Amino acid sequence: MTEASITVTDARVSFGRVQVLKGVSLLVPAGTCFGIIGESGSGKTTLIRAILGLQRLQSGQILLSGKPLQPGRTGARLRAMTVQAILQDSTASLSPRRRIGQLLDEVSEVLAEPKDATRARAAALFDRLGIPAAVTDKYAHQISGGQARRVCVARALLMRPRVLIADEPTAGLDVSVQGDLLNLLQEIRVEHNLTLVVVSHNLAVIRQIADQAAVMCRGEVAEVGDAAQVFDAPQSDYARSLLAAWPRLHKPANL
Amino acid sequence: MGIDIVSNRPIATILSEALPNTLQLASTGLLLALVFGLLLGSIAARRPGTLLDTVLGVTSVAFITTPAFVVAIVLLLVFSVQLQWFPVTGAGEPGQPLDRLVHLALPATALAIGWVGYLARLIRASLLEVLSEDHVRMMRAYGVPERRIVGRYAMRLALIPVVAVMGIGVGDMISNAVFVEIIFARPGVGSLIYNAILARNFPVVQAGILFTVLVYVTANLVVEILNAWLDPRIARSLGPGS
Amino acid sequence: MRALLADVWASPTGRIGMVLTAAILLFITFGPLVTPNPNLLAVQAKFLPPSLAHPMGTDNLGRDLLARAAQGTRAAVLIAVAVVALSSVIGALLGVIAGLLGGWIDRAILIIFDIISAYPPVILAMGIVALYGTGASNLLLVVTILFLPQFGRMARAQTLSLRNQPFVDAERILGLGTARLVTRHLLPNVVGPLIVLASMNVPVVITIEAGLSFLGLGVQPPQASLGTLIKDGYIYLDQSWWPTIGAAAILAITTLGATLFGEALRDASDPKRKGGFQ
Ligand SMILES: Nc1ncnc2c1ncn2[C@@H]1O[C@H](COP(=O)(O)OP(=O)(O)OP(=O)(O)O)[C@@H](O)[C@H]1O
Ligand SMILES: [Mg+2]
Numbered sequence: 001m002t003e004a005s006i007t008v009t010d011a012r013v014s015f016g017r018v019q020v021l022k023g024v025s026l027l028v029p030a031g032t033c034f035g036i037i038g039e040s041g042s043g044k045t046t047l048i049r050a051i052l053g054l055q056r057l058q059s060g061q062i063l064l065s066g067k068p069l070q071p072g073r074t075g076a077r078l079r080a081m082t083v084q085a086i087l088q089d090s091t092a093s094l095s096p097r098r099r100i101g102q103l104l105d106e107v108s109e110v111l112a113e114p115k116d117a118t119r120a121r122a123a124a125l126f127d128r129l130g131i132p133a134a135v136t137d138k139y140a141h142q143i144s145g146g147q148a149r150r151v152c153v154a155r156a157l158l159m160r161p162r163v164l165i166a167d168e169p170t171a172g173l174d175v176s177v178q179g180d181l182l183n184l185l186q187e188i189r190v191e192h193n194l195t196l197v198v199v200s201h202n203l204a205v206i207r208q209i210a211d212q213a214a215v216m217c218r219g220e221v222a223e224v225g226d227a228a229q230v231f232d233a234p235q236s237d238y239a240r241s242l243l244a245a246w247p248r249l250h251k252p253a254n255l
Numbered sequence: 256m257g258i259d260i261v262s263n264r265p266i267a268t269i270l271s272e273a274l275p276n277t278l279q280l281a282s283t284g285l286l287l288a289l290v291f292g293l294l295l296g297s298i299a300a301r302r303p304g305t306l307l308d309t310v311l312g313v314t315s316v317a318f319i320t321t322p323a324f325v326v327a328i329v330l331l332l333v334f335s336v337q338l339q340w341f342p343v344t345g346a347g348e349p350g351q352p353l354d355r356l357v358h359l360a361l362p363a364t365a366l367a368i369g370w371v372g373y374l375a376r377l378i379r380a381s382l383l384e385v386l387s388e389d390h391v392r393m394m395r396a397y398g399v400p401e402r403r404i405v406g407r408y409a410m411r412l413a414l415i416p417v418v419a420v421m422g423i424g425v426g427d428m429i430s431n432a433v434f435v436e437i438i439f440a441r442p443g444v445g446s447l448i449y450n451a452i453l454a455r456n457f458p459v460v461q462a463g464i465l466f467t468v469l470v471y472v473t474a475n476l477v478v479e480i481l482n483a484w485l486d487p488r489i490a491r492s493l494g495p496g497s
Numbered sequence: 498m499r500a501l502l503a504d505v506w507a508s509p510t511g512r513i514g515m516v517l518t519a520a521i522l523l524f525i526t527f528g529p530l531v532t533p534n535p536n537l538l539a540v541q542a543k544f545l546p547p548s549l550a551h552p553m554g555t556d557n558l559g560r561d562l563l564a565r566a567a568q569g570t571r572a573a574v575l576i577a578v579a580v581v582a583l584s585s586v587i588g589a590l591l592g593v594i595a596g597l598l599g600g601w602i603d604r605a606i607l608i609i610f611d612i613i614s615a616y617p618p619v620i621l622a623m624g625i626v627a628l629y630g631t632g633a634s635n636l637l638l639v640v641t642i643l644f645l646p647q648f649g650r651m652a653r654a655q656t657l658s659l660r661n662q663p664f665v666d667a668e669r670i671l672g673l674g675t676a677r678l679v680t681r682h683l684l685p686n687v688v689g690p691l692i693v694l695a696s697m698n699v700p701v702v703i704t705i706e707a708g709l710s711f712l713g714l715g716v717q718p719p720q721a722s723l724g725t726l727i728k729d730g731y732i733y734l735d736q737s738w739w740p741t742i743g744a745a746a747i748l749a750i751t752t753l754g755a756t757l758f759g760e761a762l763r764d765a766s767d768p769k770r771k772g773g774f775q
Contacts, residue, residue: 052670073674080672093667097685110672140664152667159671313510313757320752322704324711325745328731332738430619434708438731448620449712452627464616464624471617 004066005030005163005195006051006083011060013046020046022219023060028212030065030162033189033196035210035227037203039242042216044199045088048165052085065162080110084156085165090148094140100151101136107158118158125154129184146173150181157188164189165197170205182209203243207231215239259459266462270444274466277443280435281428283359284366288424289417291367292374297405299375300382311375318372324434327365331438334361344440362435366428374417381413418482422475429467504765511761517754525574528567535564536719544737554739556729562740566747569721573751576637576722577702584641585695588648593683595649596656597675606653610646618643619708626714636715640705644698651694655687693766697759700752707748723748 006028013021020043028034036044049055051062053069053076062069064082069075087093094103101119108118126133129150135143143151149169156164169185170178186209189196200206206213207227214224215238222238223230234240259266299311335343341361349355385391386409394404433445440446444463451459505511529535538558545555553562595606613621625639659665668678703723709715710724711731718725723744730740 049666052666054666054669076669076674077672080670083670085670087663087667087670089663093663095664095668095682098682106668106671106673109677155671309509313513316510316756316760317749317753320700320704320756321749322708322752324708325727325748328727328734328741328745332734332741336734336738426617430617433619433623434711437712448623452623452714457627460624460627464620467620468616472615 003030004028004063005032006197007061007063007066008047008051009061009063011047011050011062012058013043013050013055014058020219021050024216024219024221026214026221026224028163028195028197030195031193032211033186033198033209035206035213036197036199036216037201037206037213037242038216038222040201043219044216045167047216048085048167048197048199051165052083053079077110080161081159082161083163083165084159084161086149086152086156086167086169088167088171090152091140091143091145093152094148096140098139099136100138100140100143103151104136104155104158107155111159122154122158125157129154130180146177149173153181153185160192161194163195163197165199167199168201169198170200170202178205185209203231215242217242257458257462259456261454261456261459266459269447269459270462270466273442273444273447274470276441277429277432277436277445278470279355279359280362280366280432280441280443281425283363284428284432285370285421285424287363287367288370288374291371292417293378293410295371295375296378297382297410299379300386301401301405303379303383312379315372315375318368319376321368322434323365323369323431324438326368327362327435327438330361330365358439358441362439362441365435365438366431369431370424370427373420377416377420378413381416382409385409385412415482415485418478418485421481422478425474425478426471429471501762501765505758505761508761508764510757511765514754514757514759514761517750518758521570521574521751521754524567525571529564529571532564532567533561535560535568535721537561537564544733544739546737546739553743554737556740557733557736562726562743565721565726566723566744569723569726569744570747570751572633572716572720572722573703573706573724573748574699576633576640576706576716577699580637580640580644580702580706581695581698583637584644584698585648585691587641588645589652589684589687589691591645592649592652592654593656593679593687596653597660597679597683603653606649610649613642614646618705622705622709623712623714626709631714631717633716633720636706636709639709640702643705644702647698648691648694652687652691655690656683659683659686689766693759693763696762697756699759700755703748703752703755723751 004027006026008024008026011021011024012019024043024047026047036047038044046055050057051064064079069079094100104118104122105115107113107122108115111118122136123133126135131147131150131154135147135151140148149172153166153169164185166185169181173181182205185196185198188194196209198206198209210227212225213227213230215222215230215234215236217238223234223236225235230239231243234243257266258264259269262269295311295315299308302308331343334340342358382405386405391404391409394408395401429445432443433449435441436443436446437449444467448460448463448467451457451463502515505515537560540558543555543557547554553566556562556565591606591609595603616624622639622643625642626635629635664682665678668682673682706715706722707724707727710722711728712724713728716722716725718729726744727741727748730738730742730744734741
């Protein structure tokens with residue numbers, strides 16, 4: 001439980017003159033669910049992209065299971081088999097000119113697994129996630145936003161990663177589907193001993209699902225700790241004011 | 256640039272003798288293209304969707320797609336050989352403006368035709384866009400006469416894209432001047448380079464091309480500066496608050 | 498595809514373009530089969546005006562001009578299609594790589610494009626031909642180079658707009674390599690607008706080829722191309738104007754038809770007008 005899955009040390013990223021990550025340090029323990037909250041533009045997505053190797057760091061270091069990210073082709077493949085992610089905009093993260101089935105086949109390519117085996121695992125996952133099998137013959141713009149989100153979850157899980165990062169997994173879904181998806185992610189996490197990182201604006205989501213939570217504010221980590229502590233006894237002024245805007249959540253019993 | 260081994264004269268001198276002829280030809284061609292392009296384009300834009308508009312549209316495309324050297328040959332055949340209205344060859348006597356102008360008429364027309372078509376279409380499109388904007392509708396609602404809207408206001412905005420393509424225009428004029436100069440046997444940079452290629456006189460070819468590129472790059476620079484200067488000023492003078 | 502052609506047919510100018518293009522295609526496909534040998538000399542029958550035996554007359558060597566026009570137009574169209582195909586493929590590859598990789602590779606490719614377009618096109622072509630010699634294959638190469646920047650810049654712009662699309666990130670996250678990312682996910686999105694640009698450039702290339710061949714810097718005799726036909730006729734303009742005008746008219750019809758067709762195709766496939774892909 002105490003083994004670190006992701007270690008971020010003093011990560012800095014700038015776009016032009018604007019510093020978007022101003023020395024972020026985080027430690028995500030293996031096998032837990034880690035929540036990241038923070039206002040829009042606070043740098044959550046940028047941090048995730050850095051962890052995924054999509055965003056070069058100005059300075060600082062990121063370790064996956066204690067090892068630094070390797071550059072090059074083999075490094076990329078290795079990382080892909082360790083970390084997978086679901087991006088904020090699911091429909092747009094499915095390549096528009098390829099059928100969903102073709103996108104799933106790419107998993108077998110990267111894993112060097114027979115296509116049939118991947119397809120069989122995909123079928124099982126689709127079943128579990130409640131995605132109609134007919135979706136495989138469609139293009140991204142032909143399926144609903146909720147289906148696209150679940151297809152992205154399925155594609156990520158097909159890679160059998162050890163860490164799954166989800167950027168706003170519940171945004172744009174109706175409340176009952178939100179709950180189903182979170183429960184499912186939680187179940188799968190326990191089953192496969194996954195490390196789950198969930199980014200959300202929705203404090204209720206993080207509170208429901210996370211063991212530990214970090215609060216980001218303007219490119220810095222304002223507070224990090226056990227989720228219960230962050231929500232019920234926040235130490236930093238920023239976290240307090242953020243949570244004060246959610247009275248029902250902060251003091252559920254009193255309302 | 257050295258001495259030309261064929262004529263035993265400095266290459267720089269040869270080039271500077273040829274250049275004025277080409278510049279006169281190209282600038283007259285550009286001027287003709289601007290005048291007639293504007294005319295046809297604004298006529299078409301005032302009557303969008305009519306038969307006249309369609310005819311002007313297809314004519315413009317035909318102008319664009321017919322190569323300058325074909326136009327030059329046809330003009331030469333009809334007006335010089337058959338009708339004998341214009342001289343067949345040469346650039347005219349130096350120092351006799353009228354004679355030079357007569358010699359310039361057909362070659363410049365041949366150069367201009369393609370860009371008449373192109374500019375007519377460009378002007379039509381940008382005029383139509385400007386005329387459909389909200390503030391133009393408002394001017395109409397206030398009873399400003401249509402002629403004044405088009406002439407005073409819309410035309411100024413519609414000219415911005417025309418200035419923007421002038422750089423390409425200069426390049427096209429220089430390119431096509433090669434054909435036109437050869438067909439009308441006019442002295443100029445184009446025919447100079449061409450004849451040097453045929454004679455395998457490479458120093459002259461090299462110098463000629465270098466010279467042409469310099470002219471072209473300079474023209475493009477001027478156009479770019481003009482464009483940068485024109486665009487924000489016009490945009491600001493017509494923006495909110497004025 | 499059918500819907501696209503139906504849209505082209507629906508516009509009046511598109512219809513003219515389609516008819517002219519179809520006529521030219523028929524002419525270059527079947528013309529050489531039904532006309533006499535285009536290189537058959539008959540010096541006693543030179544400069545004949547059009548007649549039933551020679552619908553476009555004969556040239557200075559008594560060769561049948563309709564046959565030569567069919568052969569010449571075929572050569573012109575084939576060269577133009579080859580140039581556009583080569584130029585668009587190479588240009589697209591360079592453009593996608595520049596846009597995707599950025600940095601010094603991007604800058605280097607852009608500089609190459611800038612250098613090519615720093616010359617007025619015909620002048621550059623004349624320079625290269627002067628250095629490396631005339632002939633159909635050199636002509637092909639020269640004009641291909643001439644058109645690289647256009648295709649390359651367009652592909653680069655498209656790639657830049659695609660590069661930040663989430664699906665590119667998603668494929669990277671999955672562990673897909675650059676080569677597969679380019680061929681499978683980027684190029685297919687660039688191809689549509691590229692085909693339109695390519696089809697619009699076919700008549701432009703025909704014009705340039707004809708011009709260079711007219712100058713004697715392109716296709717060489719006895720092979721016919723529209724440019725060499727006009728040139729051959731032009732030399733004997735004082736004896737007969739049929740050869741020149743006939744070839745010039747076919748050249749004008751070909752480029753006009755192809756342009757009208759290409760523009761209608763562009764409008765019909767404009768996503769702003771149609772919404773969505775395809
Ligand atoms: N490629 C980029 N170029 C320039 N600025 C960027 C880029 N990506 C992000 N930014 C800026 O970095 C800041 C942080 O963006 P980021 O996407 O990480 O925020 P976020 O916390 O994920 O916000 P949200 O909750 O809205 O998704 C924002 O101000 C954004 O404008
Ligand atoms: Mg975000």
